[in-house]
Amino acid sequence: MDESDHYSLHPFVIASGAAIFCCVCTFWALRSNPGGVFWQLKRTKFCRAGDISAGDCDGHCVDENMALGDKKAVVVERQGGASMMELLVPEITIHALSYLDYTSLCRLSMTNSAMRSAANDDGAWKALYHKDFTVEQDNINPSNGWKAYYATTKAVVTANAEFYNIIRERSFPDMSQFWLNADYVNCIHASGELFTGYNAVLESWALAFNWGQGGGQGIDLQVRNVRARILGSMAWVTMNAYVDLDMGSFHVTNIYEFHHGQWYMVHHHSSMMLN
Template identity: 55%
Template sequence: MCMSKGSDSKMVNLIYFLSNFLNRFGCDFSFLQFLVALVVSGLCLVCALFAVRFSPASFGRKSRSVESDGGGSGGSLRKACSCDCLCRSAESGPATATAAAAAYLNGGAEEMLDRALVVSERQTGASMMEQLVPEITTHALSYLDYPSLCRLSMTNSLMRKAANDDNAWKALYHKDFTLEQDSVTPTNGWKAYYAATRAIVNINAEFFNIIRERSITSMSRLWFNADYVKCVHASGELFTGYNAVIESWQLAFNWDQGVDFQVRDVRARVLTDMAWVTMKTFVDMETGPFNVTNVFEFHNGRWFMVHHHSSVLIDGEVDQQIVNG
């Protein structure tokens, strides 16, 4: 089956020649059959070797071996892509073509190929983030904290678009702070509003750290130097003006033992250049909380405290240190 018509005729002639030759020299018929079978088997073996040699599988192995050596279809694809990229850049202008050629000559062919694949992916809409329903994307991003969400926005353009979505930052704000401001519409978006609220909450926490450390220098830097600043301690005393306020804190810090406050239920409201924070502070859980309000103003690129008001704790066993604190 593997031989052509010409080969069949040649084989018939060969068999006829051998038959006449053997009959002439008196060979028996059994030996003739053996010899004919041997010749036919040899010819079939040769045809089989040729069939295996030039089969499509052998061509596949050759192409794969060429690809492994850096040539073949892979090299053609890279060259075609590189040429295509250079041609497109040439159409854009001489400067773009020069930059693309320089990138290719300096070993940037891999990067150009990757960029081409990314462009192809975007054109076909193959990005998973683009295929998700916006509500699902927002829900998935709500499990991240704010540092992770910021880092996600710096990965690529698609992640930046998803991570900067206003609904994602609104959900994160409600998770980290409060639901009280659900009806608020921030001027610069929820991401900027979250950052401003986070800054105010951190400064408010710094205020209580200063009280624990009893650092009058840090307290002096925290307060805004103005005549209208006010401070109402738990004793009910009102101090007005920067100097009077700092002196009141100096008096409180002069006591031998510090005060460790436990701060709970922190609520912040931030405007353009002003913010206030309400909270409950506990010195002793048995005596109940102090209701505290701190007001801050934004000056010269940072937040300053301008008002502190602590509720008066009516308890005869509370010492003067706690009252002043």
């Protein structure tokens, strides 16, 4: 290599060194900036589905390593300034969210501030309530909003389903814990007999569980057309029950009271359907 070639490469070497130096400085600055992309990637949290409880969409989050695809998604969103969902008008966003289920809407609220605001919108939760439960309560105005009303309704419907699981399994210990221990509780079985007071009610269930099929044997019981209504610490649920026996089908009303973080049954009324 002659002297002319040596001098012709000199500017290229200087430019390459300067470019490498700038890249290193830029990378160090991004890592050092608390609001930068890399800092946000390190602090990003995700919620597991099992951590989401009814009524608490924030859940309990744990730090997890992000996959390469997730990192790229965050970088693209920060570079673009907004996601596609954030660019939509609120009415379209709420309509799109109405197609999500309860768990998905909760997860979406954990992504960013814009999606959290949209996922907590009262209209989105009202639409979800109508999809999952009933449109019969379209004109009510829940005091704590539709999100809280949805979560409470879900808890009551879950408790009501547990009541019928107890009957199917003929579990007397579970039934004794399901009823509120109070003198004013009532139970009217399909026979028309009325039992008042905690002890009398439990004695009636002990007899019912041991009647006819040898005690301990399961019951083929199906429940349809479940409708729940909440008013403060009170809830009542109506439904139709179908039993695989000669007894036929029944109209049922269950009433619950909320005490110490749990919904307890205080009234059960079952009556036979007329053909």
